[in-house]
Amino acid sequence: MSSQVGPDEMRSPGASKLGLATGLVVQELGWDEDVDDDLRIAIEDAIDGELIEEAVEAVDVVLLWWRDGDGDLVDGLVDALTDLTGGGYIWLMTPKVGRDGYVDASEVAEGAVTAGLSLTTSASVSSDWAATKLVRPKVVRR
Numbered sequence: 660m661s662s663q664v665g666p667d668e669m670r671s672p673g674a675s676k677l678g679l680a681t682g683l684v685v686q687e688l689g690w691d692e693d694v695d696d697d698l699r700i701a702i703e704d705a706i707d708g709e710l711i712e713e714a715v716e717a718v719d720v721v722l723l724w725w726r727d728g729d730g731d732l733v734d735g736l737v738d739a740l741t742d743l744t745g746g747g748y749i750w751l752m753t754p755k756v757g758r759d760g761y762v763d764a765s766e767v768a769e770g771a772v773t774a775g776l777s778l779t780t781s782a783s784v785s786s787d788w789a790a791t792k793l794v795r796p797k798v799v800r801r
Contacts, residue, residue: 673784674701677750679720681707686714686742689724689735693760694752695785714742721749724788726760732770736793740774749776749793758787767791 673695679685679702687699687710702722703709710722721739725732739749753762771778771793780792 673698673782673788673790674705676782676784677702677705677790679705681705683719684708684711684714684716685720685722686711686718687722687724688712688739689726689729689752691724691726693726693754693787694724695788698785698788716742717744717747718742719744719747721747722752723749724752725762726754727762728760732762732766733773736770736774736776740776740795745795748779748795751791751793752784752788753791755783755787755789 683706685702685706685708690712699710711718721743723735723739725735729735736749736751743749751767753767754760768778771791774793775795776793777796778791779794780790782790784790
């Protein structure tokens with residue numbers, strides 16, 4: 660069995676790790692000049708649409724770029740929930756260890772819990788950025 664990598668995967672293999680599909684509405688928060696543009700383009704290709712800054716309707720995914728020094732992470736996560744659908748999720752993008760703006764994993768974990776979110780997946784999505792998927796906890800029905 661042969662596995663071939665297509666042009667999209669060669670440009671930004673990290674985008675495929677995010678599990679995004681055509682038609683998803685993705686809001687981007689925290690953009691700055693240091694973000695990975697190749698990753699952004701690959702995400703837009705994956706959803707077959709543009710990343711939106713201000714939502715006019717509920718969004719399926721929030722792509723939140725966050726660096727140490729951007730403020731209170733809990734506030735950033737709570738703000739990211741504003742336009743998110745009930746089943747939606749946040750991809751928190753943070754600089755990798757040793758990069759400017761690195762955010763410690765313990766800060767991400769603590770911030771997620773305080774914001775009422777659960778960590779599910781982490782992935783290295785580019786040479787400078789790591790992604791952490793945050794979701795609302797499942798409600799236990801009794």
